[in-house]
Amino acid sequence: MPELPEVETTRRGVEPHCTGRQVERVIVRDSRLRWPVPDHLASTLSGQDIVAVERRGKYLLFQTVTGYLLVHLGMSGSLRVVEAAATPGRHDHIDVLLDGDTCLRYHDPRRFGCFLWQAKGGEHPLLVNLGPEPLSADFDGLLLYRLSRRRKGPVKSFIMDGKVVVGVGNIYANEALFLSGIHPGRAAGRISLERYRRLAQCIKQVLTSAIEQGGTTLRDFVGGDGKPGYFAQQLFAYGRSGQPCKVCGTLLQERRLGQRSSVYCVTCQR
DNA sequence: CGCTGACCCTGACGGC
DNA sequence: TGCCGTCAGGGTCAGC
Numbered sequence: 001m002p003e004l005p006e007v008e009t010t011r012r013g014v015e016p017h018c019t020g021r022q023v024e025r026v027i028v029r030d031s032r033l034r035w036p037v038p039d040h041l042a043s044t045l046s047g048q049d050i051v052a053v054e055r056r057g058k059y060l061l062f063q064t065v066t067g068y069l070l071v072h073l074g075m076s077g078s079l080r081v082v083e084a085a086a087t088p089g090r091h092d093h094i095d096v097l098l099d100g101d102t103c104l105r106y107h108d109p110r111r112f113g114c115f116l117w118q119a120k121g122g123e124h125p126l127l128v129n130l131g132p133e134p135l136s137a138d139f140d141g142l143l144l145y146r147l148s149r150r151r152k153g154p155v156k157s158f159i160m161d162g163k164v165v166v167g168v169g170n171i172y173a174n175e176a177l178f179l180s181g182i183h184p185g186r187a188a189g190r191i192s193l194e195r196y197r198r199l200a201q202c203i204k205q206v207l208t209s210a211i212e213q214g215g216t217t218l219r220d221f222v223g224g225d226g227k228p229g230y231f232a233q234q235l236f237a238y239g240r241s242g243q244p245c246k247v248c249g250t251l252l253q254e255r256r257l258g259q260r261s262s263v264y265c266v267t268c269q270r
Numbered sequence: 271c272g273c274t275g276a277c278c279c280t281g282a283c284g285g286c
Numbered sequence: 287t288g289c290c291g292t293c294a295g296g297g298t299c300a301g302c
Binding site for chain 1 (some may be wrong): 293294296297298
Binding site (some may be wrong): 031032033034074076091108109110111112150151152157210258259 | 272273274275276279280281282
């Protein structure tokens, strides 16, 4: 579920419930995430005020005066605001109890996410080598062009590389490549500046549009209903293998690139 | 340095 | 029904 648009939607959803609130207590029911939840996390966080909730790529940063809580949702994670008294269910691994009887509840069946602490004065190692935000002015076609020279790997893997640009997951990589008419298997180093300009523009457009959808459809997700699928009707490629291309009717092909399924139209994408 | 594949884990789904 | 293989939005890391 969590591609960048959903992480941003989560941020916007939880931010008003967290900013200015004090953490009263943290309950870690299962610390076995992608990396173990540090033993000191609960005591470090307790008593602190959350001063801001930020996002970097697909990471969420809960800022306090002494540092930040770094959260990643992995493949199956979610954060919800629930009443403090609400009974936790299966896979509800962590509760951050805030004043005002609210609770920030972390749910993650596959446990690929993380809950880590970074003290003030440094940047967490996981964030240090990240590329620019896709929706910022720092990200454009020229950057893609420059970084891709001499790279022989597929362009799809290239734009999903967090050191190049953050937040482009499998769904939107497929979509952006379709919209820009670029074959996902094409070598990254063999694409012109002009086509990279178009690709960067398509990445921005598809992410922006998905965030807008998320903001509309998941408006009440804080209440507990965060079903995915809101963007599905607008997908041109992802999940449509074997179905006709919405533009030309050619049956869409599927192929694995870098261990991820890639769907594309042999007619529209070159 | 760039690329490939293994790995972390649970659950859903299709075929038999 | 049930069992088995395959696949799933993420990202890191070792090894070549």
